[in-house]
Amino acid sequence: MAKTATPYQPQLLDPHSAEPQSVNPKNGRSFKLAELYQLLDCQTVEVIRLTSELILIVDEEGKFRNPAYLNLLATYLWHQHQPAARGVDSIVGRAILCHDKQFR
Numbered sequence: 001m002a003k004t005a006t007p008y009q010p011q012l013l014d015p016h017s018a019e020p021q022s023v024n025p026k027n028g029r030s031f032k033l034a035e036l037y038q039l040l041d042c043q044t045v046e047v048i049r050l051t052s053e054l055i056l057i058v059d060e061e062g063k064f065r066n067p068a069y070l071n072l073l074a075t076y077l078w079h080q081h082q083p084a085a086r087g088v089d090s091i092v093g094r095a096i097l098c099h100d101k102q103f104r
Contacts, residue, residue: 008054010098012039013077015069023096030104031057031096040094047103048091050081055100062093071095 010031011020023039025031036045042059049055056074059065074095079086 008099008102010096010102013056013071013074013095013097015071015093018073020073020097025102030102031098032104036096036103039096042093048078048082049100050077050097053099053101054081055098055103056091057096057098057103058091059093059095062091065093068092 010023010025012023013020026035031039033045036057037043040057040059042061044060046058046060047055048058056078058071058074062068069092071091071093074091074097077097078091
């Protein structure tokens with residue numbers, strides 16, 4: 001069976017860094033929950049759809065951490081693609097931007 005390639009390089013968006021960081025699934029195709037928990041330093045993830053193909057994977061419980069760090073880049077991307085979220089909610093903690101086929 002041929003491997004399905006996507007034109008997207010997954011990016012880790014860290015609230016402590018101004019630059020996204022390239023990341024890759026361990027199996028070369030799609031992230032598994034255990035590696036997402038490690039990359040995001042969390043125990044529960046939430047998927048936020050940006051477009052028909054792009055998603056943000058975030059720490060579902062990030063707002064309950066102390067301290068909680070606002071992720072400006074992830075929040076900006078979310079608000080650009082989903083204007084209804086503007087002024088209503090924000091993303092806290094690490095996030096991964098990837099193609100929806102890269103999370104199974």
